[in-house]
Amino acid sequence: xxxxxxxxxxxxxxxxxxxxxxxxxxxxxxxxxxxxxxxxxxxxxxxxxxxxxxxxxxxxxxxxxxxxxxxxxxxxxxxxxxxxxxxxxxxxxxxxxxxxxxxxxxxxxxxxxxxxxxxxxxxxxxxxxxxxxx
Numbered sequence: 001x002x003x004x005x006x007x008x009x010x011x012x013x014x015x016x017x018x019x020x021x022x023x024x025x026x027x028x029x030x031x032x033x034x035x036x037x038x039x040x041x042x043x044x045x046x047x048x049x050x051x052x053x054x055x056x057x058x059x060x061x062x063x064x065x066x067x068x069x070x071x072x073x074x075x076x077x078x079x080x081x082x083x084x085x086x087x088x089x090x091x092x093x094x095x096x097x098x099x100x101x102x103x104x105x106x107x108x109x110x111x112x113x114x115x116x117x118x119x120x121x122x123x124x125x126x127x128x129x130x131x132x133x134x
Contacts, residue, residue: 005056005057008056008085009053009056012049012052012053012056012092013049013053015096016045016046016048016049016052019041019045019096019099019100019103020042020045020046022103023038023039023041023042023045023103024038024042026038026103026106026107030107030108031108031118032108033106033107033108034106037102037105037106038103038106041099041102041103041106044099044102045099048092048095048096048099052088052091052092055084055087055088055091056088058081058084060076060077060080060081061080062076062077062080
């Protein structure tokens with residue numbers, strides 16, 4: 001997990017953006033893939049990103065004057081944020097796993113080697129292969 005809120009928000013943006021990019025790439029490169037399902041997954045990723053970013057931007061409900069000492073306030077604040085971010089991490093990771101399963105389910109099953117070669121040939125023709133220079 002990130003060291004501060006700014007880095008955590010950047011990580012959330014990167015993860016959701018990378019998965020949405022994979023969906024767009026799959027729509028272009030894999031013949032027979034369910035484009036409607038991938039569009040739905042992209043919307044789910046956008047919703048997940050928005051809700052996760054909202055959960056990152058929380059404030060501690062207590063005030064220092066409500067505690068006996070500054071040390072108690074700091075300990076309570078630290079415990080509050082630790083629990084909040086643990087819950088966020090758990091929710092975010094669970095949702096990402098669900099979305100990844102949906103993404104994998106959207107890919108057509110290439111059961112024979114010929115079908116896999118045809119899919120790979122299509123990817124190479126589009127220029128999305130890793131070793132190909134543009």
